Each structure stands twice: as C-alpha cells, then as structure tokens.
Amino acid sequence: MAIDSSIFHAGTRALRVNPGAAGYDWRMLSVPSPSSTFWVRLYVRSSVDLGQSDHNAYFQAMTGDGEPNTGDNMEVAEQYCQIVLNLHDDVTLSTGGETRCGSNGVKLPKDQWHCMEAYFDGAKGGVQVYANGTKIIDKTGVKTLNYKTFSFGYLGFHGPARTMWYDDVAVAPERIGCAP
Template identity: 25%
Template sequence: MLSVLLGCGGSDEPDTDLPGTGPGESKCGANGVLLCDGFEQASVGGAPDPATWQVQVFNQLGSISIDSSQAHSGTKSVHVVGTGTESYRSVLFTTTQPFPPQNNSFYTRVFLRAKLPMAEGHSTYFGAGSADNQRMVRIGFHQHVFETNLIHPDKEYEQLSGPWGQPSQGVQLQPNEWHCVETFFNGAQHELRVWLDGTEMTGLHVTNWNVGLSKWSPQYAKAWFGFETYHGEQAELWYDDLIIGTQPIGCGG
C-alpha cells in the first residue's frame, strides 16, 4: 500500500489552508484533528491530491478519480470503481502521515456512498495497519452486512455485525445514500469500535475477536480507503469529508 499526508492544527476555528478544505468541513480545525480532506481543491477527473494521497489500482482493474456528480458537502468527492471478475482486486487511496499516532490510537470519520447493496462475498471499504502489511484491521462487508477482520501473521479473524447468513439481523449500508462511518482504532487497549450514522455497531466492538486473543493491534502506520475484494465483487463508491483525529469526531460538520 502507499504514501503521504498533512496534519492539521488544534485551533477552534477551521483552517482554510488545509488541503481539500471546502464547505461543510467545519471540523477541520477542531482539537485533535490530524488530517482533514473534503477534496474540494483537487481537479475533477484527476486523482486525489498526490501530496496527500497515493493511489493504488491493482492490475488496472478499476479507477479512482475526483468526481463532481456526487458530494456530501461542497461539490466534489472521491469516486472509486472496482471492475473485472478476478477474485482479488484492490483500488485504494492511502496515507502514511500523520502516522504513527500517539498511543497507537486514532479515530477516522468518512462519509460513504455506495451504488450497489452489500454483497455476499468478503470485501473491504477501508482499513489501517502496519507498514509491512503483515498486520491490519479492515472494515467492509461479508454475507450482506458490515464486517471487520484482522489480518494477523498466518491467521485471519472475522467478526460480523449480525449472525452468519442472516442479513436482516446485521447492519447494512443502504445504497445511493450518504452514510457517516466512524471508527476507533484503539491500539493502546487492543480494541476496535465502529459507528454508522452516529449509532455504534455493537457487533463490531472487538476486544479479543471472540478467541481470547490479546495484544493483537497492529502498530498503525497508515490508513487506506477505497475498495478491496477477495471474492470478485463489483463496487462503485464515493468518499467525502474524511477526517483522522485523536478524539471522537462525530457526523456533524
């Protein structure tokens, strides 16, 4: 995976010098915000700011570009398309700064819009992990519901937002609507928490992956967003108003 980013300060007022700052991003200057991008300064049809993000498209099976047809706030978002029929595809935009976070813990908040419903196969929307990719935590879907999984050396652990094979009892992302997804990667206490539109998905509150695993958190060195599939799923997604910080961010602003 891939490359770089900015930090933003802790003043009480929005910092209009922050890359990507646009209308509706009132939290960019809040205390604890380390990264804030609404993609307003990027050019339509081009990639997200290369001074902030590095793009990876595995075997050219998909695309990432700035789009003006959809936006949560302002006029632009990042449009991610995963194409092809191969079982594995990766279309990501990744940052390494402002990592490593203090106490190996941080929050992310992103507004996400999907054209298609969550499918049966296992796929990822975003995640975070170690510099060598040997340890990572990924948030996406499996069996038509939100899911998270841990890649640990030689092993993989999964936790669904509901019972296996019972989508109606899990948490689903509704297509063609903007949704706020916030995540706490609590590496200091080996914990993961995820919220959808301000409500915690309790099935994804992970401490030991239901197997008594301890001290499992990666040493977080980067976070990434986009689409990665392991079962040939298709995707068309939009990302906007993305924040990484040291404190809870919430869905307002």
C-alpha cells in the same frame, strides 16, 4: 479513481472509486495515522448495498506503509450480508449478526451517503465502528497492533463490482463526529 463533481456529500466534489476487475482488486488510498490509536470519520456511498455476502473491504487500519500485503490490516469490511471487522479472516460481526445472510446484521443501503466512524485502539487491541451515529461493532481484546497507516477505497475479493464515493475523510487522534 477520479474526482467527481456530480455526486458529493459536502462541498463540490468527492472521490469516486470506479469498478475494477473481477477477483482481487486493490483500489485504496493510504495516509499516515497520527499514532497507533486514532479515529476516522468518512462519508461513504456505494452503487450496491454495503453488506454483501462475500468478503470485500471499504477502509482499514494498517501496521504497514499502505502496501496491501505488508503487515496486519484491520478491515472494516462486508461478509455474511453485513458490515464486519476482519483481521486475517477472523471476523467480528456487526450488532445482531450471525455468520449467515438473513441474520439481522447491519447493512447500509446503496445510493445514500452514510457517515462511518471508527476508533482503532492498536495499543489495547480494540475497535469500535459506527454507522450514521449508531455503534455497530465494539470489539475488545483483538491483537495489539502498532498502526501506522489508514487506507480507504475498495478492496475487492469476491465482488460484486461497484462504484464507491468518499467525502469528508478525516483521520485524527480524537473523535471528529458526523456533521448534522
């Protein structure tokens, strides 16, 4: 990871997550969540489309302390050529998607900034995910989880390799919203 002053959404810098190794690749930063129910807002950009065929993750709410193999991780990820929600390989598809590529699930184009928002309701077992102001995932009745940490960056399981950028990341008890 590095601070990048050549590509950024606002201000003068963004966090660049450089391509990693093939196979399992954990490159994430973790911060404490304000409670088990919280909102996040982050601007994300990738050198490949977000929504590849195989499982990789961009950010997640965690019951552990940020160590990837401790506790439960509710991932905002990709699989089946779309953005998905993934908890222990139990996948919730984005709006319009099916468990196959070409099924009209939500993808986000490469080389553009996208405002992503997520509401993690650990107390009630719900998750909502928004992309550029549009709700793309609305899941209720998921396992009740006591979230303690929010992580963002890149968690690669299958690739392809990519560079990702994050800017204007915020974690709060209330919805923050996207700047115009």
